[in-house]
Amino acid sequence: MVHYDPFSAEVMEDPYPVYARLRAEAPVHFLEKYGAWALARFEDVWTLSSDPRLSVAQGTTPSQVLTKVQPVTPMLNLMDPPDHTRLRVKLRGFLLPRAIGALEPMAREIVTQCLDEVLPKGRVDVLGEFGMRLSVRIACRAVGIPLEDAALLASLVNRFFGREPGVDGMTADGLAAAQELIVYFMELVAAREKQGSTVEDPVNLFRHAEVGGRKLAPEEIASHLSMLIIGGSETFPKTLANAMWRLSEHPDQRAWLRANPAAIPDAYRETLRYDMPTQFLCRTVTEPIELHGHRLEPGQGVCFLYASANRDEREFENPDVLDLQRKPARILSFGAGIHSCIGLHVAQMEARVCLEEALRRMPDWEVDWADSERLRTEFVQGFAKLTVAFAPRS
Numbered sequence: 082m083v084h085y086d087p088f089s090a091e092v093m094e095d096p097y098p099v100y101a102r103l104r105a106e107a108p109v110h111f112l113e114k115y116g117a118w119a120l121a122r123f124e125d126v127w128t129l130s131s132d133p134r135l136s137v138a139q140g141t142t143p144s145q146v147l148t149k150v151q152p153v154t155p156m157l158n159l160m161d162p163p164d165h166t167r168l169r170v171k172l173r174g175f176l177l178p179r180a181i182g183a184l185e186p187m188a189r190e191i192v193t194q195c196l197d198e199v200l201p202k203g204r205v206d207v208l209g210e211f212g213m214r215l216s217v218r219i220a221c222r223a224v225g226i227p228l229e230d231a232a233l234l235a236s237l238v239n240r241f242f243g244r245e246p247g248v249d250g251m252t253a254d255g256l257a258a259a260q261e262l263i264v265y266f267m268e269l270v271a272a273r274e275k276q277g278s279t280v281e282d283p284v285n286l287f288r289h290a291e292v293g294g295r296k297l298a299p300e301e302i303a304s305h306l307s308m309l310i311i312g313g314s315e316t317f318p319k320t321l322a323n324a325m326w327r328l329s330e331h332p333d334q335r336a337w338l339r340a341n342p343a344a345i346p347d348a349y350r351e352t353l354r355y356d357m358p359t360q361f362l363c364r365t366v367t368e369p370i371e372l373h374g375h376r377l378e379p380g381q382g383v384c385f386l387y388a389s390a391n392r393d394e395r396e397f398e399n400p401d402v403l404d405l406q407r408k409p410a411r412i413l414s415f416g417a418g419i420h421s422c423i424g425l426h427v428a429q430m431e432a433r434v435c436l437e438e439a440l441r442r443m444p445d446w447e448v449d450w451a452d453s454e455r456l457r458t459e460f461v462q463g464f465a466k467l468t469v470a471f472a473p474r475s
């Protein structure tokens with residue numbers, strides 16, 4: 082019998098062997114300790130992502146649905162239809178390819194400046210110095226937050242995701258950082274009120290939004306905005322680090338990509354499939370669901386094992402092989418269905434700019450393992466720090 086507990090040391094060290102067993106032997110697996118089901122196969126996760134019998138209102142992170150230490154606060158991703166649908170449509174307008182295309186020159190300038198600084202040194206921390214520097218600034222600009230606060234927000238977001246040995250899930254410092262983010266955004270919203278600001282951006286969208294027939298309170302607006310800055314700045318650097326790591330591991334594929342830069346978007350997508358940082362997100366059952374002979378009861382949690390689904394042999398040929406020329410019809414790295422990521426154009430633009438410039442200007446990087454740190458938690462797999470070294474150049 083397969084034993085799967087996302088918090089076990091063995092799973093956190095390398096979840097893929099147990100994911101393979103779950104897909105083969107127990108695609109719908111009950112986690113007794115947490116009263117939740119783990120779904121390991123692509124098709125099940127894909128289909129249930131649009132199922133109205135599942136709700137996000139009790140949270141989606143393991144700290145909300147499994148250990149229940151993280152409170153549920155008002156955020157778009159934690160709303161069910163119909164309020165969710167109305168708000169999502171409006172917010173999505175700010176994140177469509179046209180709006181994001183307008184941010185590309187700024188992204189290229191940030192990346193160029195960063196490379197100008199690090200090239201003579203011959204090394205860079207892909208997460209902190211490269212990816213996060215870009216993603217937090219672009220998220221600030223996309224959401225309507227002053228750019229001078231980017232460094233402060235980056236440090237709050239990093240603390241939010243911190244983990245401590247012996248503590249399952251979020252730490253006290255992470256929860257404190259979440260609260261500091263709320264205070265920051267309440268002050269921002271108060272300043273906007275005072276100015277009588279009318280600019281069209283997500284900050285003002287939430288200031289004027291009506292949910293359930295009433296306007297949002299300042300702390301609710303702050304909660305929505307903190308989700309946007311967290312989602313908008315945290316995941317991208319981790320995906321960039323994974324992509325840079327895998328490219329250095331496969332120099333032949335990297336050389337091919339350098340010669341074929343038009344393939345960068347598909348290649349990045351393949352690295353997202355292969356190494357999805359967010360291992361899983363959760364839902365709560367609201368009406369009974371029958372699945373592969375099991376009955377999921379109301380009140381039970383459901384974990385969408387995205388990282389497992391992305392390696393499902395029923396969906397992908399040779400799923401454990403990284404193939405930058407693979408063009409799969411669908412992947413789950415941006416979720417699916419009604420809660421699929423609305424920031425994907427931001428992430429794709431950032432990845433394209435970073436990889437184009439990195440491949441062009443520091444072509445033969447290698448990971449400096451002595452100066453890198455893996456991140457292995459129940460929720461996120463990847464790197465906390467990834468230093469790459471290359472021949473210094475001006």
Ligand code: HEM
Binds near residue numbers: 141223421425
């Ligand atoms: C590589 C970077 C990113 C990845 C891999 C990613 C992944 C995801 C995933 C898997 C979901 C589904 C959540 C669920 O299943 O409950 C999601 C939702 C979401 N993402 Fe992203 N995301 C990224 C970047 C961004 C960015 C840059 C933004 C904003 C600027 C953003 C905003 C959102 C929002 C608002 C939702 C919730 C949508 C809804 O509930 O309707 N994401 N993202």
